[in-house]
Amino acid sequence: xDVRAYAAVDLGASSGRIMVGRVGPGSLxxxxxxxxxxxxxxxxxxxxxxxxxLYAGVLDGLRAAGPVDSVGIDSWAVDYGLLDADGALLGNPxxxxxxxxxxxxxxxxxxxxxxxxxxxTGLQYAPFNTLxxxxxxxxxxxxxxxxxxxxxxxxxxxxxTGEQGTELTNxxxxxLIDPRTRDWAYGVADRLGVDLSLFAPLRSPGDPAGLLRAxxxxxTGLTGPxxxxxxxxxxxxxxxxAVPAEGERFAYICTGTWSLAGLELRAPVxxxxxxxxxxxxxxxLDGTVRYLRNIMGLWxxxxxxxxxxxxxxDELLREAARVPALRSVVDAGDAxxxxxxxxxxxxxxxxxxxxxxxxxxxxxxxxCILDSLALAHRRAVLDAQHLAxxxxxxxHVVGGGARNALLCRLTADACGLPVVAGPAEAAALGNVLxxxxxxxxxxxxxxxxxxxxxxxxxxxxxxxxDRARWAAAEARxxxx
Ligand code: LFR
Numbered sequence: 492x493d494v495r496a497y498a499a500v501d502l503g504a505s506s507g508r509i510m511v512g513r514v515g516p517g518s519l520x521x522x523x524x525x526x527x528x529x530x531x532x533x534x535x536x537x538x539x540x541x542x543x544x545l546y547a548g549v550l551d552g553l554r555a556a557g558p559v560d561s562v563g564i565d566s567w568a569v570d571y572g573l574l575d576a577d578g579a580l581l582g583n584p585x586x587x588x589x590x591x592x593x594x595x596x597x598x599x600x601x602x603x604x605x606x607x608x609x610x611x612t613g614l615q616y617a618p619f620n621t622l623x624x625x626x627x628x629x630x631x632x633x634x635x636x637x638x639x640x641x642x643x644x645x646x647x648x649x650x651x652t653g654e655q656g657t658e659l660t661n662x663x664x665x666x667l668i669d670p671r672t673r674d675w676a677y678g679v680a681d682r683l684g685v686d687l688s689l690f691a692p693l694r695s696p697g698d699p700a701g702l703l704r705a706x707x708x709x710x711t712g713l714t715g716p717x718x719x720x721x722x723x724x725x726x727x728x729x730x731x732x733a734v735p736a737e738g739e740r741f742a743y744i745c746t747g748t749w750s751l752a753g754l755e756l757r758a759p760v761x762x763x764x765x766x767x768x769x770x771x772x773x774x775x776l777d778g779t780v781r782y783l784r785n786i787m788g789l790w791x792x793x794x795x796x797x798x799x800x801x802x803x804x805d806e807l808l809r810e811a812a813r814v815p816a817l818r819s820v821v822d823a824g825d826a827x828x829x830x831x832x833x834x835x836x837x838x839x840x841x842x843x844x845x846x847x848x849x850x851x852x853x854x855x856x857x858x859c860i861l862d863s864l865a866l867a868h869r870r871a872v873l874d875a876q877h878l879a880x881x882x883x884x885x886x887h888v889v890g891g892g893a894r895n896a897l898l899c900r901l902t903a904d905a906c907g908l909p910v911v912a913g914p915a916e917a918a919a920l921g922n923v924l925x926x927x928x929x930x931x932x933x934x935x936x937x938x939x940x941x942x943x944x945x946x947x948x949x950x951x952x953x954x955x956x957d958r959a960r961w962a963a964a965e966a967r968x969x970x971x
Contacts, residue, residue: 509552746892
């Protein structure tokens with residue numbers, strides 16, 4: 492049968508990978524071609540991405556992938572590179588965890604109050620939204636010299652093809668897009684003095700994004716022409732496209748460095764209640780809206796592991812499973828955990844400050860993190876249903892955390908709903924499916940999901956345990 496091969500470049504905050512998806516009628520097989528670490532670098536000016544290192548990793552990955560029918564690129568959101576009039580990169584892209592946005596939002600809200608900003612863009616407040624990053628950079632030499640701003644996946648696509656565009660799902664994380672028109676929020680940009688001509692024209696998932704340049708073909712050993720296809724270039728957009736759900740009554744949690752927990756909707760929810768609950772309306776495939784809340788996610792654990800000298804994870808999780816449940820919990824939605832460094836101390840400090848037992852051993856701290864994440868998942872899934880008037884029967888856990896059985900079980904218990912876990916490589920699979928679809932394979936969003944249910948191993952966790960304890964832990968946290 493006719494099988495096509497698609498390279499999915501998926502760049503995450505801690506690693507990049509190039510996966511190859513082979514898609515035929517009724518078949519889908521994903522293999523890893525290359526994986527490499529993504530290590531942010533702290534220089535005197537602040538925290539930066541090693542974007543040339545990432546691009547080199549992409550080229551290595553394409554070489555390892557071998558012949559493919561198309562390439563798609565997704566990455567984390569909000570960050571960007573600036574280009575000068577010659578198309579050269581102006582400095583290393585700033586990491587969204589950099590401190591330059593501290594206190595900046597308040598100055599933006601003096602011009603456009605936060606409720607107006609939410610009504611116009613539907614984006615939850617996060618200090619790192621591109622809008623605030625641009626405000627922080629307002630008087631910088633780089634921004635003054637910039638002719639173009641490319642979000643990270645669009646920058647990679649530009650280097651690979653020489654063509655520039657702004658992919659819509661990722662553009663919606665800039666806080667400069669109106670989720671109703673799915674076009675620029677011209678009024679907001681105007682009032683805040685953001686020059687929208689910095690951005691290349693919008694393009695949508697499935698649109699052609701150029702051909703690999705001759706030098707790229709030479710460096711990767713590929714034979715042209717090889718098209719690059721725009722996908723849901725925000726990794727979360729791709730991951731949600733690969734949630735193997737049936738129908739509409741489902742919630743999802745995309746787990747990785749972050750936990751992104753919420754619903755897929757047909758229209759944004761722009762109410763004041765929704766803003767106060769810090770829910771975001773990001774744009775997804777085919778006119779959908781990703782209505783979700785950002786939760787600190789496995790970042791909390793990753794940072795602890797780093798502090799502990801990277802102990803064996805499976806062993807640590809086994810020990811954590813034996814620690815009594817819900818002894819102490821922290822607010823996993825708290826932006827106080829955003830910056831890197833000293834995470835075990837910060838978590839212990841938060842427990843102490845709220846009058847709870849202070850976790851001491853790595854196993855106790857790990858248990859505190861997983862209980863806290865499950866609790867935050869519960870809150871987000873409950874709040875989203877209420878705010879959107881959209882009830883669910885099941886919670887899908889996709890991304891790296893789908894492999895963490897303890898996290899999945901606790902999430903099922905906390906939500907009081909069955910959890911279906913997998914696929915772990917959801918972002919890469921969503922990336923592949925959009926490319927396949929642009930070639931007339933795999934069908935629409937539902938068709939892609941059906942294909943995933945048939946081809947990907949999924950695990951199911953039924954809710955158990957004492958549900959009242961989760962409500963009590965939640966009440967404890969709310970009081971502290
Ligand atoms: C996940 C993610 C989130 C976004 C955060 C920062 O990788 O893309 O969706 O809020 O990273 O870009």
